[in-house]
Amino acid sequence: MPLSLYFHIPFCVHRCAYCDFNTYAGREALIPAYAEALCREIEIVGDALSQQGTGEEVHTLFFGGGTPSLLAPRHYEKIFAALRAHFQISPEAEITLEANPGTVSLDYLRNLRALGFNRLSFGVQSFHPEELRQLERIHDPFDVFDAVRWARRAGFDNLNLDLIYGLPEQSLDRWSATVKWAVSLAPEHLSLYALTLEHGTPFGRWAQRGLLPLPDPDAAAEMYEWAGEFLEGRGYLQYEISNWARDNRLPSPVYRPPSIVHRPFFACRHNLTYWRCEPYLGFGAGAHGHFGDFRVANVLSPKSYIDRLSLAGHRPSSTVYRLSSTVYRPPSLSPACVNHQRLTPRQQMQEMMMLGLRLTREGVSAREFAGRFGVQVTDVFGREIEELLRLGLLEWVEESNLPQAPKPAGGSRLRLTPRARLLGNQVFMRFV
Ligand code: SF4
Structure with missing residues (x-):
């Protein structure tokens, strides 16, 4: 089976009020060392796979976060050099970067495209300025319009927009306006998530104290159903509970550049590997992997992750793997791995x-x-x-x-x- 690779970039400019991802604000000074550590982990895991004869071709790569668009092109240049040296990357590989619309420029996106990225996923969440402020996002709707325009000019023909529904005091009218704005930008893919109140986040605490008036579940269900019907009518096929992709065989209300009309369907190939239980490896702080019978997870803290990888750099690589099973070595048992479980x-x-x-x-x-x-x-x-x-x-x-x-x-x-x-x-x- 072809292989997928996930890279976790745990840095954000500001922590949004609803977010419980493994990400940190104000730690950008760690980014250069973190990029080096990623290269080292790629090298160690890639070599271990080749030694075990399990170095399958990589068909998808996904840089998620956090905010992967905080890394500079020079960091990605090094990471891609390490990847090409230690993995066999398919020339057709889908290579996605998650980006915050408030952190990109035309030049930045052109550099990413030149490096080999061919899919962008923008965390838009809403087109309503008040909702964006409430979520404590760093961008406004105009940043999204710019980001999408720049992405097209930079040559990206596969874009996803993430949206959230069920926000505090959100009405169906406001939600439908957000979905309509998103569709007007003609993305190839849309992900719609219901807001969940996570323990330990500001939203979670405010809701507990009764300070956050959320729509009731029936209203959120109505938003979901409305969006599903609307998107099907605009040429998007639902293929997962929260994901819709452009089907080019359906008539389109918006202009499609000839370069993308020939592609039938824009489902996210990387995420399909998760849902189809296909193998993937995770790199970076808190990243998870699934390979063979194993589930593996890396240490959460970016600083510990960097320390573990820089220590590994001074040891012969064989000692790094001494902890692993004698019967079968989980190939993603990198020096950053803190948990591995063999599934029955x-x-x-x-x-x-x-x-x-x-x-x-x-x-x-x-x-x-x-x-x-x-x-x-x-x-x-x-x-x-x-x-x-x-x-x-x-x-x-x-x-x-x-x-x-x-x-x-x-x-x-x-x-x-x-x-x-x-x-x-x-x-x-x-x-x-
Ligand atoms: S930008 Fe994304 S990952 Fe970062 S804090 Fe906000 S929701 Fe979380």
């Missing part, structure tokens, strides 16, 4: 159901399940599936009936019914 077959089956059912079009293929585990999905989860079919939350669909079947046709797939998209967690819980 039962846990892997549960993961395949929980993640695969997020894919609203393709769901979980019975044939792939049997091919991977040597048992039928109905033999393992028969009772759960029967109950969910009876409740109208799951349905069987023939692969050949999918409009854009991503895999060869000829099998049955289990997927969420449209009404179950709002009840996804209830469905996933049945499998664990």
Whole structure:
């Protein structure tokens, strides 16, 4: 199977009031050492993979955060040099950078494009200035218009915009205005997330004290359903609970440059690897990986991450791996790894159901399940599936009936019914 690589960049200009990601404001002085540490981790893990004969071709790379657009092009130049020296990168690889619209310029985006990035994901969240202030974002709507215009001029033909709904005091009218502004910019991809109140964030604390008037769940559900219908009517296909991608075979209300009309579908190939339980490695502070039977996680703190990698630089690399299993060495057990867990077959089956059912079009293929585990999905989860079919939350669909079947046709797939998209967690819980 081809491999995917994720890189975590844990720096932000300011910590937004709702955010609980592993990211830090005011630590930008660490960035040069952090970029060096990333290169070192790439070198160690890449070499370990080649020694084990498991150095598969890399088909997607994703720089997420935090705010990856805080790293300068010279940092990415070094990281890409390390990647090309220690991994086999497919010439067709999807290479994504998450960017905060308030941190980019035309020159910056041109440099990234020249380095090989071919997809940008902008954290837009809202087009309403008041909502952006409430979320404590550093950008305003005009930064988004500029960022998208510059991205197109720099040659990016694959853009995602992230939006959040269910904000404090948000009405359906305000939300629909945000979605309409986003569509007017003709991105290839849209991710719509419901605001969640995370423990330990300012939003979490304010809500606990009754200071944050959030829309009720029914209003948030209405926003989700409205957006789904609106986007389908504008040529976007929903392929995951929170993700829509441009389908170029549908008529478009906006001009499509000829260079992108030939591409049928713009689903994020990197994120598909997570939902399809395909292998990926994580680099950087707090990054996770999934390779073979293993789940691995790196140390959270950027400073500890840098220290661990700089120490590893002074040791022969064989000692770095002494901790690993004698039977099978998890290849991502880099010096930054603080947690690795071998999943049992039962846990892997549960993961395949929980993640695969997020894919609203393709769901979980019975044939792939049997091919991977040597048992039928109905033999393992028969009772759960029967109950969910009876409740109208799951349905069987023939692969050949999918409009854009991503895999060869000829099998049955289990997927969420449209009404179950709002009840996804209830469905996933049945499998664990
Ligand atoms: S920019 Fe993104 S990662 Fe950074 S604090 Fe805000 S929400 Fe979190």
